[in-house]
Amino acid sequence: MFDRAEITVKAGKGGDGVVSFRQEKFVPFGGPDGGDGGDGGDVIIMADRGVTSLRAFTRKRFYRAADGESGKGKKKHGKKGKNLILTVPVGTVVLYKTQVGSDALIADLEQPGQQAVIVRGGKGGLGNTHFTSATNQAPRIAQKGEAGEENSVILELRLIADVGIIGYPNVGKSTLLAASSAAKPKIASYPFTTREPILGLVEVDQRSLVLAEIPGLIDGAHLGRGLGHDFLRHIARTKILIHLIDGSSASPVEDMIRVNAELGLYDSALAQKPQLVVVNKIDLPQVQAQLAEIKDAFSAVGAAPLFISAATGEGVSQLMAEAMKMVSQVSVERGAGERIARKVFHPQPRVAGVSVHKEGDTFVVVAPELERIVARTDVSSPEVRWQIRGQLTRLGVSKALEKAGVKLGDKVRCGNLEWDW
Numbered sequence: 001m002f003d004r005a006e007i008t009v010k011a012g013k014g015g016d017g018v019v020s021f022r023q024e025k026f027v028p029f030g031g032p033d034g035g036d037g038g039d040g041g042d043v044i045i046m047a048d049r050g051v052t053s054l055r056a057f058t059r060k061r062f063y064r065a066a067d068g069e070s071g072k073g074k075k076k077h078g079k080k081g082k083n084l085i086l087t088v089p090v091g092t093v094v095l096y097k098t099q100v101g102s103d104a105l106i107a108d109l110e111q112p113g114q115q116a117v118i119v120r121g122g123k124g125g126l127g128n129t130h131f132t133s134a135t136n137q138a139p140r141i142a143q144k145g146e147a148g149e150e151n152s153v154i155l156e157l158r159l160i161a162d163v164g165i166i167g168y169p170n171v172g173k174s175t176l177l178a179a180s181s182a183a184k185p186k187i188a189s190y191p192f193t194t195r196e197p198i199l200g201l202v203e204v205d206q207r208s209l210v211l212a213e214i215p216g217l218i219d220g221a222h223l224g225r226g227l228g229h230d231f232l233r234h235i236a237r238t239k240i241l242i243h244l245i246d247g248s249s250a251s252p253v254e255d256m257i258r259v260n261a262e263l264g265l266y267d268s269a270l271a272q273k274p275q276l277v278v279v280n281k282i283d284l285p286q287v288q289a290q291l292a293e294i295k296d297a298f299s300a301v302g303a304a305p306l307f308i309s310a311a312t313g314e315g316v317s318q319l320m321a322e323a324m325k326m327v328s329q330v331s332v333e334r335g336a337g338e339r340i341a342r343k344v345f346h347p348q349p350r351v352a353g354v355s356v357h358k359e360g361d362t363f364v365v366v367a368p369e370l371e372r373i374v375a376r377t378d379v380s381s382p383e384v385r386w387q388i389r390g391q392l393t394r395l396g397v398s399k400a401l402e403k404a405g406v407k408l409g410d411k412v413r414c415g416n417l418e419w420d421w
């Protein structure tokens with residue numbers, strides 16, 4: 001199953017602004033006419049019904065959107081870089097990998113067409129027309145395009161089944177799935193026969209129900225034991241659970257309590273999910289013999305399980321009818337309550353602030369807007385240096401330096417530009 005992929009996405013770089021002057025016949029010194037660079041393209045992830053797995057993302061792992069074009073003379077602005085739209089199955093969640101423990105959710109694409117901007121393209125740089133002033137009619141400075149954002153994200157497909165079949169290994173989950181649907185899971189008398197979730201479609205009164213066997217749940221699954229940890233997350237999307245219990249177990253009630261405790265340890269929301277408690281294997285003579293006792297034990301803890309034999313089919317159709325009823329109830333409640341909003345996520349806007357800190361006796365200015373001008377410009381020319389100084393006031397760099405206590409003659413640095421105050 002290709003239900004998880006880690007990819008790196010990079011948005012397009014903004015195009016550079018240019019330094020250019022009008023050149024007309026018989027006009028020796030035309031004004032500045034350098035156009036702005038276009039913005040870089042975003043990387044967008046969109047849910048699409050036509051896509052059924054994340055397989056493609058396990059083969060190709062790096063994706064980038066187009067860069068913005070640089071500006072040109074005659075005030076021609078560069079074209080915006082095209083957005084890159086990656087289509088994923090409905091039910092995909094996008095996560096940031098965080099250093100500390102659990103991953104952070106960026107987007108939850110649970111409806112077709114829903115999309116999320118994952119990384120945003122860099123802004124295009126300003127052409128030299130933006131840098132004219134009363135004292136400077138021939139600006140020789142322009143701004144470099146901003147780099148596009150880059151990030152690694154995890155795509156995770158959460159199964160969308162109506163009903164999750166949970167329970168300890170070997171209790172008969174696969175047998176129940178096979179008895180109620182066309183699915184043909186492997187059935188065997190040892191634990192962990194089923195190694196990944198299996199779906200089955202069940203018809204009840206001309207309506208259909210999607211069942212999923214959630215394999216490998218054991219004590220300590222929330223810590224990664226068994227196969228459980230990988231699959232517990234699939235349970236999150238189901239509407240209800242069929243909690244299957246082996247009637248021939250030493251203590252069926254205790255089994256139920258322990259599996260529920262395990263769910264709660266993983267995620268308390270899972271333990272809150274509506275459950276149909278079902279005791280299986282009632283065809284076995286030893287189970288038959290203890291039926292009354294088992295019933296009493298469950299009612300002592302306030303549970304009223306259904307009894308079935310997945311092997312003979314006894315009680316299975318009643319169980320499915322019950323499951324259908326429960327699923328419809330959950331759907332109605334959900335529909336009436338929270339309206340699933342069409343979420344479109346945007347990364348946090350970047351702050352183009354200015355900050356100053358001291359390294360030895362040098363004042364270091366961190367000002368992305370200014371750095372992008374400096375990077376674009378030949379700072380060896382005195383005229384250009386003079387023009388850049390004009391930008392210090394405009395961008396609030398002068399103010400920040402004064403606040404930091406800069407005095408006449410102090411060394412100041414920004415990007416690759418150094419000067420004395």
Ligand SMILES: Nc1nc2c(ncn2[C@@H]2O[C@H](COP(=O)(O)OP(=O)(O)OP(=O)(O)O)[C@@H](O)[C@H]2O)c(=O)[nH]1
Pocket residue numbers: 168169170171172173174175176186187188189190191192193194195215216280281282283284308309310311312
């Ligand atoms: N007698 C009897 N045996 C059953 C019944 N249901 C399942 N079994 C047997 O129990 C064993 C396990 O069945 P599975 O359906 O593979 O159980 P599972 O819960 O899917 O097991 P894993 O996938 O390994 O976790 C098999 O030998 C089945 O034949 C039942 O109703 N009666």
Ligand SMILES: [Mg+2]
Pocket residue numbers: 173174175185186187193194213215
């Ligand atoms: Mg199985």
